[in-house]
Amino acid sequence: MNREQMTLRVSPELKEALQEEAQRKGISFNSLVCLILRERIEEFHRGKPQSRKCDE
Incomplete structure (x- = not known):
């Protein structure tokens, strides 16, 4: 895989x-x-885009 x-x-x-969630999931x-x-x-391709921005 490239x-x-x-x-x-x-x-x-x-x-x-994100770090806490990754640790909780063990990944x-x-x-x-x-x-x-x-x-x-x-989700986007299924037509369910969310409008929330990353820094909100």
């Missing part, structure tokens, strides 16, 4: 919440972020 590296800037609070931080992004894209 992968690309990217930089994502988030608030310290969001990063901490890596990167895996959690990829999972969330994949699920969001699938």
Whole structure:
């Protein structure tokens, strides 16, 4: 599987919440972020986009 590296800037609070969720699920931080992004894209393609911004 080919992968690309990217930089994502988030608030310290969001990063901490993501780290805690990844630890709770027993997966890596990167895996959690990829999972969330994949699920969001699938929602978008099903016609259920959410309008919430990342920094809200």
